[in-house]
Amino acid sequence: MSKQKDPPGRLVYALGDRLYINLTSGCSLKCQFCLKNNDTGPMVGDVDLSLGRQPSATEIRKALTDLEGYAEVVFCGFGEPTLRLPTLLELAEFLKRKNMPVRLNTDGLANRVFRRDVTPQFAGRIDRISVSLNAQDAETYNRLCAPPWPDAFQYLMDFIRNARDHVEEVSATAIDGLEGVDIEACRRLAEEDLGVMFRPRPLDDIG
Numbered sequence: 416m417s418k419q420k421d422p423p424g425r426l427v428y429a430l431g432d433r434l435y436i437n438l439t440s441g442c443s444l445k446c447q448f449c450l451k452n453n454d455t456g457p458m459v460g461d462v463d464l465s466l467g468r469q470p471s472a473t474e475i476r477k478a479l480t481d482l483e484g485y486a487e488v489v490f491c492g493f494g495e496p497t498l499r500l501p502t503l504l505e506l507a508e509f510l511k512r513k514n515m516p517v518r519l520n521t522d523g524l525a526n527r528v529f530r531r532d533v534t535p536q537f538a539g540r541i542d543r544i545s546v547s548l549n550a551q552d553a554e555t556y557n558r559l560c561a562p563p564w565p566d567a568f569q570y571l572m573d574f575i576r577n578a579r580d581h582v583e584e585v586s587a588t589a590i591d592g593l594e595g596v597d598i599e600a601c602r603r604l605a606e607e608d609l610g611v612m613f614r615p616r617p618l619d620d621i622g
């Protein structure tokens with residue numbers, strides 16, 4: 416028997432003047448700071464983002480009924496959107512045909528997952544990418560995020576460098592206040608070595 420459909424408000428939700436697409440609950444990482452693991456579960460405001468199953472592109476499109484007045488559509492949620500790369504790209508194309516600015520929030524590990532450089536596929540589809548750098552070095556990253564691959568941090572840095580060639584704006588983020596995270600070292604890595612903007616995030620913001 417097929418699982419019940421999730422309500423449209425769980426697939427696409429608004430925060431201020433942005434619409435967020437909740438494509439998957441799946442994730443490569445097991446971050447110590449993940450809000451999925453807190454007492455309230457995967458909640459953003461009043462919206463419960465737990466998904467019963469992976470929504471199809473058609474279901475998401477149907478939930479994107481009214482784009483009027485929104486400044487941007489963001490692939491986000493409590494999972495890693497690039498794990499559903501073909502669906503993500505299809506929806507991004509759909510949004511660009513409607514002239515919507517599109518942002519991707521990502522762990523930056525898609526090239527490791529797919530074992531190829533996926534960043535050229537973002538050209539013309541994604542306007543901004545925000546990558547969770549999370550740490551100033553591989554040791555801290557591995558401790559905080561528990562990636563399944565020991566070389567994940569190198570892939571993450573290469574993803575950021577490659578994405579600059581195909582996406583108008585690429586930025587890196589890290590959470591300010593986590594034990595072991597040197598936020599100024601993260602800033603230097605992002606700005607000076609990787610050549611992108613850096614944005615520190617508060618602890619309760621995984622979007």
Ligand code: SF4
Pocket residue numbers: 442443444445446448449450451492493494495522621
């Ligand atoms: S990448 Fe995001 S959703 Fe995945 S475990 Fe880390 S904080 Fe949670």
